[in-house]
Amino acid sequence: MESLTLSPLKHASGEVQLPGSKSLSNRILLLAALSEGETRVTNLLDSDDVRHMLNALTKLGVSYELAEDRRSCTVQGVAGPFKADAAELFLGNAGTAMRPLTAALCLGNGEFELTGEPRMYERPIQDLVDALRPLGADVEYLGDEGYPPMKIKASGLNGGEVSIKGNISSQFLTALLMAAPLAKDDLTIVVDGELVSKPYIDITLHSMKLFGVEVINDNYQRFIVKAGQSYRSPGEVMVEGDASSASYFLAAAAIAGGTIRVYGVGSDSVQGDKAFAEVLGKMGAQVSYGPTWVEVTKGELNGVDLDLNAIPDAAMTIATTALFAKGPTAIRNVYNWRVKETDRLAAMATELRKVGAEVVEGEDFIEITPPAEITSAAIDTYDDHRMAMCFSLAAFGNAPITINDPGCTRKTFPEYFDLFKQVTG
Numbered sequence: 001m002e003s004l005t006l007s008p009l010k011h012a013s014g015e016v017q018l019p020g021s022k023s024l025s026n027r028i029l030l031l032a033a034l035s036e037g038e039t040r041v042t043n044l045l046d047s048d049d050v051r052h053m054l055n056a057l058t059k060l061g062v063s064y065e066l067a068e069d070r071r072s073c074t075v076q077g078v079a080g081p082f083k084a085d086a087a088e089l090f091l092g093n094a095g096t097a098m099r100p101l102t103a104a105l106c107l108g109n110g111e112f113e114l115t116g117e118p119r120m121y122e123r124p125i126q127d128l129v130d131a132l133r134p135l136g137a138d139v140e141y142l143g144d145e146g147y148p149p150m151k152i153k154a155s156g157l158n159g160g161e162v163s164i165k166g167n168i169s170s171q172f173l174t175a176l177l178m179a180a181p182l183a184k185d186d187l188t189i190v191v192d193g194e195l196v197s198k199p200y201i202d203i204t205l206h207s208m209k210l211f212g213v214e215v216i217n218d219n220y221q222r223f224i225v226k227a228g229q230s231y232r233s234p235g236e237v238m239v240e241g242d243a244s245s246a247s248y249f250l251a252a253a254a255i256a257g258g259t260i261r262v263y264g265v266g267s268d269s270v271q272g273d274k275a276f277a278e279v280l281g282k283m284g285a286q287v288s289y290g291p292t293w294v295e296v297t298k299g300e301l302n303g304v305d306l307d308l309n310a311i312p313d314a315a316m317t318i319a320t321t322a323l324f325a326k327g328p329t330a331i332r333n334v335y336n337w338r339v340k341e342t343d344r345l346a347a348m349a350t351e352l353r354k355v356g357a358e359v360v361e362g363e364d365f366i367e368i369t370p371p372a373e374i375t376s377a378a379i380d381t382y383d384d385h386r387m388a389m390c391f392s393l394a395a396f397g398n399a400p401i402t403i404n405d406p407g408c409t410r411k412t413f414p415e416y417f418d419l420f421k422q423v424t425g
């Protein structure tokens with residue numbers, strides 16, 4: 001396994017043009033495929049998660065033309081459910097491909113197998129399948145009950161009223177919402193209990209609206225989607241920059257100074273993770289926004305105690321930023337860190353201790369007391385892109401930090417370490 005050793009870093013400044021948002025890239029590609037007409041998608045993310053979606057669309061008979069740099073793509077919509085009647089789809093560890101495609105495939109007619117990397121077989125999908133079955137979906141688990149791989153025998157989805165649990169992943173509700181307009185009748189979706197990662201539902205509703213579909217949203221507890229609203233191409237869509245990817249650069253500036261400005265995400269962004277900069281502000285960094293940019297300058301950082309359920313991905317960056325704050329930091333209500341690329345609560349606790357932090361790992365929270373001096377360590381990344389990216393920040397101490405398997409950032413941000421070097425060199 002390769003590793004990358006970062007010498008102690010002192011400074012971070014410059015400008016970063018963010019790659020396209022993963023969440024938006026995969027939603028827009030799927031909706032473009034299901035819609036009437038041709039859609040030109042620009043600023044598309046080029047990363048493993050998006051490649052899995054693109055490969056799946058090819059196998060499902062969708063044609064598209066991808067630019068040589070893979071950052072723009074013209075998709076020919078199939079105007080309704082996929083036309084393919086059989087396919088085996090390998091979806092890696094991409095939640096934004098696995099969950100939405102599971103629901104979308106049920107709309108058509110045929111037999112489909114959905115497979116992925118070993119970790120995908122440990123990431124739950126039962127709450128989605130339990131919501132699809134009463135609508136007529138035939139989904140068989142091929143391995144463990146409640147987890148991929150799965151076989152779908154599709155024959156369309158009925159309308160009616162269905163309830164879905166949202167306390168493990170918002171992607172289940174996202175998947176059902178995006179499939180809903182192509183069901184045979186109107187669909188009412190009732191959220192059973194707590195809904196985690198709520199801002200991702202706004203990304204979903206925003207994406208559906210771009211493609212001409214309106215959803216009645218009753219306080220995120222009840223959604224009504226009228227049938228017969230077909231997706232229609234808006235012609236051209238530009239993908240916003242990735243707000244989660246922005247977090248590492250903004251945190252670098254907050255920790256080390258001078259100033260970093262990221263372009264592609266700002267006050268106009270639909271992504272919940274734009275709120276990450278506000279958290280840095282609460283810690284003491286100076287933050288300013290434009291419609292499509294965010295700028296952070298170093299401040300005296302203090303620990304915070306916050307519920308970060310709404311921004312679970314960017315919240316990981318707060319965990320390593322906490323190494324440079326005065327006093328302890330608590331990140332609360334992040335139980336679902338445990339079912340992501342790795343058990344992120346356990347991984348974060350183990351690796352933060354390696355650099356000298358004192359850590360309390362709760363069932364759904366983590367408390368971090370920074371060390372007086374960060375100690376040199378080799379950080380294991382657990383095939384989790386965010387572990388690799390977060391721990392690059394530990395190099396702002398006085399000790400070298402080795403990141404094992406830095407290539408795992410390919411899931412969402414293949415060029416991360418090149419850009420990080422540019423702003424810290």
Ligand SMILES: O=C(O)C1=C[C@@H](OP(=O)(O)O)[C@@H](O)[C@H](O)C1
Nearest residue numbers: 023096169170171197200312313
């Ligand atoms: O819908 C999305 O695009 C995502 C939703 C979130 O997952 P959960 O809803 O499982 O928390 C987030 O962590 C993931 O990276 C992307």
Ligand SMILES: C=C(OP(=O)(O)O)C(=O)O
Nearest residue numbers: 093094095096313340341
């Ligand atoms: C949880 C993540 O990914 P996924 O879309 O696979 O859920 C993530 O990117 O942090």
